[in-house]
Amino acid sequence: MRNLRILNKGLLQPESRTYPDLPIVTAAFDVITDSVTVVLGCGDSEIVEVQQYVKDGTIRLLASFPVKSGDTLTSFAHFSDLTELIFVFESGDIITANYADNINGNDIDLTIVEVVGSIDVGILCSAWSPDEETLALLTKERNVVLLSRTFDPIAEIKQDSEDLEMTTQVSLGWGKKETQFRGTGARKSEARQRLALKHAGLNIDSDTAVLHDPTVKEMEYGIMTEHDHRDSASISWRGDCKYFGVNDVDISPKEDHTRRRVVRVYTRDGKLVSSSEPIDGLEGDNLSWKPQGANLACTQRVKEADPDDGSIHEHLNVVFLEKNGLRHGEFDTRIPEGQVINQIVWSSGSEALALRYNDRVQIWTTKNYHWYLKQEIFPADSHVQSSVSFVKFHPEKPFRLMVGTQTGVTIIDMDYCLTNGPTAAPYDIGMMLVADGTTCMMTPLAKAHVPPPISFREVEVGEPIIDMAASQSNENIAIVTNENLYIAHVSFAGKVVSSIEIVSHVSKDLFCIKGQPRQICFSGNDKVCVVCDTFAPSSCQLSEFDISSLEEPKLMTTTPTSISVVCLKSDSRFKNFSYETVDGSVYLGEGPKFIGKFPHFCSNYEVCELVKDGESNYVCFGITTNGKLFIGQRLLCSGATSILLSDKYLLYTTAQHELKFMHLENNDSLLDDTKPFELPVDIQSFDQQQENNNSVYGSEQEQMQYQQQNQVYDERARMIERGSWLISAIPSQSSVTLQAPRGNIETIFPRIMVLSEVRSAIKKRKYRKAFTICRTHRISLDILHDYDSELFFKNVEHFVNELGSVEYLDLFLSCLSEENVSETKYKQTSAEDAEAKSKVNTELGSELASLSIDDRQSSCKNGSALKGPEKVRTICDSVAKVLARPKYRAKYIQSIITACACQNPPKSKEALQLISAIENESEKERCVQHLCFLLDVNKLYDTALSIYDIPLALVLAQQSQKDPKEYLPFLQDLYKQEPNRKKFMVDTYLKKFDKALEWLIEDQKVKSSDSLDKEISEYILDHMLYKHALKLYRYDSKRFDNVLESYANYLHSSEKYSEAALAFDKLGNYEYALDDYISADSWKEALSIAVRPEFKDRLEDISEQLVENLKNIHKYSAAAYIENKYLGDLKEALRLYCKDCDFEEAILMCFDHGSNSEEEAEKLLKQIVDPALGEQFGIIAELLAECSSQSKAQLKRLRELRQKKQLNPFAFYNGNAENAENADNVSIAPTESTLRSSIFTRYTGKSSSTAKTGSSRRTAKNRRREERKRARGKKGTIYEEEYLIRSTGRLVDRLNLTVSDAEKLVEGLVRRGMMEQAHKIQADFIELQEFIENHMKEIYTMSDKDRERIDDRGIVYMIPEIPAPSMKKFTSREILEY
Secondary structure, three states: OOEEEEEEEEEEOOOOOOOOOOOEEEEEEEOOOOEEEEEEEOHHHOEEEEEEEOOOOOEEEEEEEEOOOOOOEEEEEEEOOOOEEEEEEOOOEEEEEEOHHHOOOOOHHHOEEEEEEEOOOOEEEEEEOOOOOEEEEEEOOOEEEEEEOOOOEEEEEEOOHHHHHOOOOOOOOOOOHHHOOOOOOHHHHHHHHHHHHHHOOOOOOOOOOOOOOOOOOOOOOOOOOOOOOOOOOEEEEOOOOOEEEEEEEEEOOOOOOOEEEEEEEEEOOOOEEEEOOOOOOEEEEEEEEOOOOOOEEEEEEEEEEOOOOOOEEEEEEEEEEOOOOOEEEEEEOOOOOOOOOOEEEEOOOOOEEEEEOOOOEEEEEEEOOEEEEEEEEOOOOHHHOOOOOEEEEOOOOOOEEEEEOOOOEEEEEEEEEOEEOOOOOOOOOOEEEEEEOOEEEEEEOOOOOOOOOOOOEEEEOOOOEEEEEEOOOOOEEEEEEOOEEEEEEOOOOOOOOOOOEEEEEEEHHHHOOOOEEEEEEEEOOOEEEEEEEOOOOOOEEEEEEEOOOOOOOEEEEEEEEOOOEEEEEEOOOOOOEEEEEOOOEEEEOOOOEEEEEOOOOOOEEEEEEEEEOOEEEEEEEEEOOOOOEEEOOEEEEOOEEEEEEOOOEEEEEEOOOEEEEEEOOOOHHHOOOOOOOOOOOOHHHHHHHHHHHOOOOOOHHHHHHHHHHOOOOOOOEEEOOOOOEEEEEEHHHOEEEEEOOOOOEEEEOOHHHHHHHHHHHHHOOOHHHHHHHHHHOOOOOOHHHHOOHHHHHHOHHHHHHHHOOHHHHHHHHHOOOOOOOOOOOOOOOOOOOHHHHHHHHHHHHHHOOOOOOOHHHHOOHHHOOOOHHHHHHHHHHHHHHHHOOHHHHOOOHHHHHHHHHOOOOOOHHHHHHHHHOOOOHHHHHHHHHHHHHHOOHHHHHHHHHHOOOHHHHHHHHHHOOOOHHHHHHHHHHHHHOOHHHHHHHHHHHOOOHHHHHHHHHHHHHHOOOHHHHHHHHHHHHHHOOHHHHHHHOOOOHHHHHHHHHHHHHHHHHOOOHHHHHHHHHHHOOHHHHHHHHHHOOOHHHHHHHHOOHHHHHHHHHHHHHHHHHHHHOOOHHHHHHHHHHOOOOHHHHHHHHHHOOOHHHHHHHHHHOOOOOHHHHHHHHHHHHHHHHHHHHHHHHHHHHHHHHHHHHHHHHHHHHHHHHHHOHHHHHHOOHHHHOOOOOOOOOOHHHOOOOOOOHHHHOOOHHHHHHOOOOOOHHHHHHHHHHHHHOOOOOOOHHHHHHHHHHHHHHHHHHHHHHHHHHHHHHHHOOOHHHHHHHHHHHHHHHHHHHHOHHHHHOOOOOOOEEEOOOOOEEEOOOOOOOOOOOOOOOHHHOO
């Protein structure tokens, strides 16, 4: 759908300096110096002169030397890096000219000319490889010679007719006919085919005549035409320089000496790869290998008989050959008979094919296997009547080429362009114009999606088209050729689009006498502007026509420009025309008016008019050939591939295969250079970042929740097919059309355009239109409420009337989600006009009386929509409230049921009660079926039972997959029961045992019996309903105690001894209560029962048992109390107190014991308390020393780790033996390149490709292995630092547990006069705590780089930060601070 437009033409007319009137022989682009080198001379002049044209206008004379008379130049190369010129002549001489001493071209005598070699037999053709390293020659003896850049021989291959026998082609035939299995009935089938062909008019005289498939071409023998001659040959290299082809005539050594043109393919080393199959009419020295493909292009002249009169007609085709010599497609050049193609050249990007004729050059491109003639170029000096002698493409710029004659070299710049109509309503019909030779192909995409190369309408103008344009109304079309300006008309009025008719034409001589037309555009419907080349230095002219009368176009003005115009096009609304000059300046319309300038020349640009505060402002958008997208002087992005303007958006595609949008309305950054652009999110970059942030330790569900919480929705960006570019936008249909690289077109409906239409309809309360759009484009229907919830609740009844359909209402209600889609996936990105929106809401509110909205709806004021289950409930209740009115109820009873069923949790009971009230049985059955579609029928069956509606439950059971044998006996049994018993049976079936127990007890109140009491007791025991039974019997003490006793036995069996003991204690069962208290280690409660008279004989045994239990759970103080009071063992009690560090209690007991004197007390202190103090001192002192040495050693190791990693991470993990084997899961690559391969990739355990694909799945085994590595903290691994930090935390926790015992120990030591020991414990404890506190920040400060890990998929993630622990302060004693 794209055309090829000529941007600029330049003419070089060299004048020879060493010999008068030397003709131009050839020329070449020099990529390094960005210059053009021209060779003049040869022929009768016997002089060769070389001139170099530099970009700044300087002309350098590089060389001039004599050659043999009549000698022809077969190839020329300019190696500017070696300051060397290479000439290969037909006589066989290879001459070099080194101008190192004449670099500025001031003295040609300083240029060293040398004949570096000669081939005596002469040279037919030659060609340098694209990398300029190998020269291929074909001698007149038909030998292929390969030379290096230094002219050393590489290979010499003699072409032989036996080469034609060598083939690598594979035949896919079925063998001989006699050996084929044809099956029964084959002869009868063939006879029927013959009879059918005979009736169709084919002359089949005999039954033995061979049937020939007309779609299969007959055998060819390589017959040459009269236009071909033996001495023509050519050589062409493939773009990667691995192969080259030779097109030459082969003469058979047999008696007939038949001639055949053959294309041979050789490797770079001279090995023959293939020879082409015989092709009749293959002619000339035309051969060109597609640089980025596998096809060789050459020409074939075909003669065919006219089926009507039998006359012979010939046409010239371009045929394509594969590397294996087989034909691979062709196309007709459509030229008159007798003409010859002199040269075929591919562009460097393999997108364009140039065909050189005697007087012109044609440029062809292909899409969808169809070849389009896009331009027919005449040289700028064509008025001199000089034939075109050569054409060459620039090696790096695909659409820059030179066309050379004997008098001048024309430099032409081209680029792709779209010839389309307006993209703003009401004229946005997607008008597309495509040029194909003399045919203008028109397709309005809004009316017909006609796939290329077909078109909706066509018109012939009789000569190749240069450029085309459509008017604002799309009904007028202007076509410019090399000779005429044509005005065509097409009518879109009515249902049928008329054909295109040429209304008038204007000769070029009227408006462009000395130049050539180049581009054309419309201004409105009745003005046409044409830009023409005058070939004066840096200038051209603009010609404006008035076509108000289509039959008589009038030339209004012809304005010369001071600087060359490269692009001419209409503005975005087709109100005026604009043009861009070669320096990047953009001008508008008459005057002209300067509206902006790009930093670099943009081959494609758009102009948009923006109105702000009543003033028109024009903004320019341009894209360069290397993909930089500019808005005026500012760069928007790099890597853009195409742009397009619609009425509201700038659309552009990127090299990352994304389609992005930028708002044009209310976008201050377009007019204010100080404000940054609001760019859409990069979809691929965000997806990659999300993948990197997934934690390796989380489950799949946790990762999914993480992705949902961190998902970013941007309506301004979406993915497209790889390599697609923009063709057209139709805002009225919310569509965008793209074309894929292979040529097919695709129409998409971007969310931003669709949502814009939906929002506009909601603002106007056109809910049915908005609903239809959402339904068509699969937009969540929540947006009908979420976009403006206040407006929705004010217009619920209007909403119902707008939809006007039960099915539509059901669809809306059933698709509601808890998410507020207007804040998430459909978040609006444009700047809203708050005043306008408020004004609309106010007007709408005054038009309709507001509905009574409850408290939940009042939370939606000021545009804040509800979220979560509350949102769905509020909407459903609001709609159901309106539908419950008498005038709606009968029609929308199904929608009311839907509103109940779609809430969370669903109001199943209300829905079933509503259905139960329906009297019409058919209506009831239909509603039941609808409800079963919305909800689980099995749950509905249970719900119907829960409301004790047995008939409705039967209807629901019949709708389910249940076996009637399952539910019919149960339901029949329910019919026979009394009300309470029926409810009991239903609740038991539904496993509502608490409620079932209530119905049993209710029945017990009505008719009490022993059997019923027993049934209740068994029911309580079977279903463990103790608590509920206690609640029900709280006023019946006898039954309450019976239930409590059963409950106590159950608690005892469940080993809940403390609860069971309390229950037995309340019931007065002290025997069981005592046992359970002892089992629960409740020693005080147990002793309170044990001191009772009936248990006095067991008191000592109970006390000993309690002491043993308390010792096992380290409650030494409680055990000491029992030893002293109930067992009378004072010394054991003192030991237990000291063991619990309760030295105050031990000292008190020594003096407080009634039988102890002061001497005995001191004796006890020395025998028991003092040794215990010494023992505890040793334990805590050892602990403090161990913790102190550990903390210092770990801090030292931490510092060493971090310093080594900072200085040389690679050497740290790879340079020493200690760490080389232990390095495990190390990631020290920069964050921005975590998925790129680097020298550290080996630590990930995967290659970069495997890491990207994530082919290895995480398993529980991998996670457990990872946890073991982290817990081990192996030295030299990535886990060591984390292990050291966590070890410090464990050390702090250990100290916190010791603080209380240490404080008690210090007090005991002081009281017993052990001041040195007390001082040491206090000083060591405080010193250790201060050391840890002073280095806490250093220890727990972990850089982001150190927190990086790599999961088993090769993806980098970060472990969470390790929180610093809090430390319990040691209370110091002032008397020890000395």
